[in-house]
Amino acid sequence: MEIDESKVYLCRCENLTLERLHQLLDEGVTSMQEIKRKTRCTMGNCQGKTCKQLIANEIARYTGRTIEEIDVPINRLPIEPVTLGEIAGVK
Amino acid sequence: MKNKAEVVIIGGGAAGTSIAYNLAKRGITDVVLLEEKYVPFGGTGRCAAQFRLQFGSVENCKLGLLSVSQFDTLGEETGYGDLEIIKHGYILTSYEQESLDIQRKNVELQKSLGIDSYILDAKQSKEVVPYLSTEGLVGGSYCTGEGHINPMKMVYAYKKGATDRGVEFNDYTKVTGIEVEGGKVKAVKTNKGTISTSCVVCAAGESSKYIGRMVGVRIPVEPAKRQILATEPVEYIKAPMIYSFKHGTFITQVPNGNFLMGSSEPNVRLGEVDFTPTWDFLERMAKLGIEQVPMFAHLRVIRQWAGQYGIAPDDSVILGKVPQVEGFHVACGCTKATMFAGAIGTLVAEEIAGLKTSLPMEWYSIERFDEGRLIKDPAIL
Numbered sequence A: 001m002e003i004d005e006s007k008v009y010l011c012r013c014e015n016l017t018l019e020r021l022h023q024l025l026d027e028g029v030t031s032m033q034e035i036k037r038k039t040r041c042t043m044g045n046c047q048g049k050t051c052k053q054l055i056a057n058e059i060a061r062y063t064g065r066t067i068e069e070i071d072v073p074i075n076r077l078p079i080e081p082v083t084l085g086e087i088a089g090v091k
Numbered sequence B: 001m002k003n004k005a006e007v008v009i010i011g012g013g014a015a016g017t018s019i020a021y022n023l024a025k026r027g028i029t030d031v032v033l034l035e036e037k038y039v040p041f042g043g044t045g046r047c048a049a050q051f052r053l054q055f056g057s058v059e060n061c062k063l064g065l066l067s068v069s070q071f072d073t074l075g076e077e078t079g080y081g082d083l084e085i086i087k088h089g090y091i092l093t094s095y096e097q098e099s100l101d102i103q104r105k106n107v108e109l110q111k112s113l114g115i116d117s118y119i120l121d122a123k124q125s126k127e128v129v130p131y132l133s134t135e136g137l138v139g140g141s142y143c144t145g146e147g148h149i150n151p152m153k154m155v156y157a158y159k160k161g162a163t164d165r166g167v168e169f170n171d172y173t174k175v176t177g178i179e180v181e182g183g184k185v186k187a188v189k190t191n192k193g194t195i196s197t198s199c200v201v202c203a204a205g206e207s208s209k210y211i212g213r214m215v216g217v218r219i220p221v222e223p224a225k226r227q228i229l230a231t232e233p234v235e236y237i238k239a240p241m242i243y244s245f246k247h248g249t250f251i252t253q254v255p256n257g258n259f260l261m262g263s264s265e266p267n268v269r270l271g272e273v274d275f276t277p278t279w280d281f282l283e284r285m286a287k288l289g290i291e292q293v294p295m296f297a298h299l300r301v302i303r304q305w306a307g308q309y310g311i312a313p314d315d316s317v318i319l320g321k322v323p324q325v326e327g328f329h330v331a332c333g334c335t336k337a338t339m340f341a342g343a344i345g346t347l348v349a350e351e352i353a354g355l356k357t358s359l360p361m362e363w364y365s366i367e368r369f370d371e372g373r374l375i376k377d378p379a380i381l
């Protein structure tokens, strides 16, 4: 069975589909850092916790490289979203 | 990678990509751009995405005007499409009568140059930024010709415009040396080979001093860490960037709904490139942010990161030829390369092409530091 790549969402916060990812890779945009900047993937509310590994694995698989070679973005602080009020110590 | 080119550009940020495009537009297409990481790795990909016109010097106001006129047409001209330009304006807030008086003078200057800015009292300020606290606020200056541009889309538009015309971009290519012979540039050395050229442009942002050293030119730009945070997205309200000299902060909402905010760093070590985000910034920014916008207390932070400001002696740009080495050009936007990208690209390309430049290059040249002609601008944070 063929999967419809336009309906497979890798990044659900920023709507990156498998189709769009393959399109970028085919255009020669193969650094994950650049893919992040072009699509905002991993930059939504989940901050990549759901999607980052999935996208990295697919880039590596599709381009035949190792994860180390594709320039995976680091995780940003904070690990969990925190309100500014909690940080400042006000209610 | 080509082994010979008419012009080699070092750095794939706002400055470098704009120069590439502006050269190509003027018919100079035998150009190679070299980027150590990817486009845009440096400050351009880490900035707050704002462009401003409200400055306190003719030199900076003119750079702003020239840049905005280019941003207005860039998306269409390059065929890239929408660059998320939203002219929501800036409000430069004042908490003391004296600082509002200085702003009044700046507004007079801006108006004389055709920039449509004006002074607001505290009540009017609240009308343009409904979420701003007016406690202690005297007023501010406001202009609607400035605002937000997506810096990623901006550099990709420049890149598209340049590569469509034949410019070559090389990512993950680090410049390791520049050959100079008889006072003239001969070649650029990289980790992927050497390119013969008689013209090099240093657009390496806060790393420019290292490139300068390769040809024995002292470029007085020092890196200094600046941090920034993004909140969860909430409903977007088109309101101006809040820029406060008193708090040393900027606060703005981007079209995705996230608020971005950043502050100056009290204990920053000039000269060190440092990308580590720290807790003390979060705490300071949270307090300063809530003081200005009380509803921030309920908003969650989802990410924080750090970039570098390139600090120059007068915090303005350094552009153009250097006296010591023929064929070596500097293009440092220092703290404002994103907002001044249009002007930086235009002026540097015009000079290389031997055309009459749109603004006098001596205003921005590196020689101004030795000759004591600093750009005096009271409207810089």
Ligand SMILES: Cc1cc2nc3c(=O)[nH]c(=O)nc-3n(C[C@H](O)[C@H](O)[C@H](O)COP(=O)(O)OP(=O)(O)OC[C@H]3O[C@@H](n4cnc5c(N)ncnc54)[C@H](O)[C@@H]3O)c2cc1C
Binding pocket: B010, B011, B012, B013, B014, B015, B016, B034, B035, B036, B037, B038, B040, B041, B042, B043, B044, B045, B046, B047, B048, B049, B050, B051, B173, B174, B175, B176, B203, B204, B205, B206, B207, B226, B227, B228, B262, B306, B307, B308, B309, B310, B331, B332, B333, B334, B335, B336, B337, B338, B339, B340
């Ligand atoms: C938190 C923060 C917020 C900011 N907000 C704003 C804002 O709202 N508006 C604004 O206008 N400005 C803002 N700035 C400033 C702005 O980010 C910078 O002025 C601008 O991005 C610099 O652009 P550039 O093209 O000069 O340099 P960069 O974007 O830093 O590009 C330089 C490039 O050169 C490359 N490079 C360096 N050395 C070498 C080498 N040896 N070989 C090959 N490549 C090399 C780097 O990898 C880098 O990609 C902000 C900065 C920070 C840190």
